[in-house]
Amino acid sequence: DTGVSQNPRHKITKRGQNVTFRCDPISEHNRLYWYRQTLGQGPEFLTYFQNEAQLEKSRLLSDRFSAERPKGSFSTLEIQRTEQGDSAMYLCASSLGQINSPLHFGNGTRLTVT
């Protein structure tokens, strides 16, 4: 399967714990995006990488959130000291990065903070 892969599919954690999600993009895609989606809403942009450089971060991304893409391939999104409001679907997407390049999404990681 050469699509975008995300792990884990589901994560249940207690408030205050740290969690880390992984995303493996389509190999020839140089752009990687993280989005968050809650019920009844469209995906909200969090951050994106061009190769290993993190070029933009949303105001939604508080200090508790950090994302890395160390070698320009896979990416991790870490949430520290989770809060109940962090419960959402975290979606990773990749693209070729040209102006009309669409995003290809992974299956997402569903986070539940209890």
Add this chain to the structure above:
Amino acid sequence: RKEVEQDPGPFNVPEGATVAFNCTYSNSASQSFFWYRQDCRKEPKLLMSVYSSGNEDGRFTAQLNRASQYISLLIRDSKLSDSATYLCVVGSGSARQLTFGSGTQLTVLP
């Protein structure tokens, strides 16, 4: 005002019906436009890109009106399998960030 706004829906239509969704965007510098489809508890999947001259893919037709800053999606001869949420997506000139609308839910009834 939201950057991308869609008809709230839900739309419930009988099989075979024609249904249209509209989406407006606020950034006049936007240069890329897409419609995505999202099934319940699944990831969004690209339905079609939207080009300036309008484009068609089978039963689906997308239109772009830059002057009024809206895009539309027309589905002809609706099938039960078309039931999903349709997301309007607009990209800035740099294409660094694609902004999604909240989605319009469509249910095609037998």
